[in-house]
Amino acid sequence: MRLLVITQDFSPAVGGIETYTTELVHRWARQAEHVEVVAPNLPEAGSVDAQLPFPVTRAATRPDLLPVLGLPTIVRRVRTLQPDVTFHAQWQTVGAAVLARRLTGAPQRIVCAAHGRELLFNPADGMPGLQSTYDALRRLLLRGPDRFTPVSRYTAGLLHECGVPPSRCHVVPNGTDPDHYRPFDASPLGKSLGLADGSVLLTVGRLVPRKGIDTTLHALPAVLDAVPDLTYLVVGTGPDRDRLERLATDLGIRSCVRFAGYVDADDLPTYYNLADAFVMPSREAPPDVEGFGIVFLEAGACGVPAIGARTGGIPDAIQEEETGLLVPPSSPHALADTLTHLLTSPALARRLGEQARRHAVQEANWDHVADQLWNVLASVQTTASPTAPL
Structure with a gap:
């Protein structure tokens, strides 16, 4: 051909x-x-x-x-x-x-x-x-x-x-590329970021309203009640950063949120492997929509369970109850419940992460x-x- x-x-x-x-x-x-x-x-x-x-x-x-x-x-x-x-x-x-x-x-x-x-x-x-x-x-x-x-x-x-x-x-x-995105020990990065202890929740994406990072911030106070050692790590750049930082301050959770800025693609697997869970509760803001969400596959290939919103193409990126969990978009309460459940259920998180890795190796590559x-x-x-x- x-x-x-x-x-x-x-x-x-x-x-x-x-x-x-x-x-x-x-x-x-x-x-x-x-x-x-x-x-x-x-x-x-x-x-x-x-x-x-x-x-x-x-x-x-x-x-x-x-x-x-x-x-x-x-x-x-x-x-x-x-x-x-x-x-x-x-x-x-x-x-x-x-x-x-x-x-x-x-x-x-x-x-x-x-x-x-x-x-x-x-x-x-x-x-x-x-x-x-x-x-x-x-x-x-x-x-x-x-x-x-x-x-x-x-x-x-x-x-x-x-x-x-x-x-x-x-x-x-x-x-995704399961050879590049794969499970490994990311503790050196955790130590350098001061995150050697406690749980880490991760988002990777452009900082724009569509990504729903503000929904995660609104959900965090309730999650922190159950997981007080949690740090929310946000990787990416974009025009929404100042607003999100102010929101974290207004919610009284600024000390629990870390904005890492730009991270090169070669270093992204280390950040994924630092996380206990990945979250991106996107919302539709036409014409800005989540047609799929490759980041969910990248997280899964690293053995990290993902939570996304039931909107756009995300239900094709996350196999619900198999490789991750889905929540309604723009619903901090539902997201808080799901995050708390996942972060306090190690057997569930391990099962979802293992199945997500298997899915990446066998199909989503x-x-x-x-x-x-x-x-x-x-x-x-x-x-x-x-x-x-x-």
Whole structure:
């Protein structure tokens, strides 16, 4: 198979879609006759690309403008490569592939991932005329792919709301790397942070309202009554940090909350292994939604039980009562009860953590995800003609 991957988000940028795309392409490069990536140009991209086992063509544009200003690059690569399939990390670049298919006569099929936010975000929000035009354009371009691969049932539902029939959707949940995220002794970090004794509750994520960190803070006073030696460790950066720090102070729990700031991906497993439980009670704040939640898999791969909110794609990331627990969103009382139950039930925490690790090793890993998606790519390659109506 000749495969062209088109993405607005790619290394050296850091983020969920960047991880998703990079992990998949590394594995597809071992199977494909030829695989190539088209991505926006970024500082230090050249040195990063030189280390990759597959070619990357950089369009001279920033990520959000790749669907328009990157069009000549995409058409040129389609004409030269004549790919059997183009895989899109986001729907916005689909129009370029459809146009390239018509201009070049290339028979390529089009497969598009779906994550969540991109199906709700509208850059013209607040401008009714332009907003409706953008929504109409999105619905039109979503007719282009032969197959969609949403990362959760929730994201598949968003596609259905945009007019994509279920027959063109194949849900393939995200994965993680269980060799990188694995259980080990993190006591040296605990000692350096002054957390050698007591229980540790962990959140890893961008500090924005959607992550529900404020819900956890509101729940903590009740949890501390039962687990007085608890420390809540928050890893990540974002615009909500000042508000969250003030909230912790107002609730009288500031001494029990540690904001660790940015932590490099290479060091994240140590933080996960320091924790007794992981929590991220996200809420929906459209267009900002939790389409899946890879951090739950990362925690689980380290043998740490997770608690998340029953919203968005989180129920696909946490297998309730198997790898973690679910609570209603924006419900500090329910979260406090669940946290207290988990942190005071070592047998339950151990069982959930062991099952979460097993799930990561056997299913929720990038090797398994890449194989599932490869099967989708292979299935559309064998269709007689493009099935999408655009």
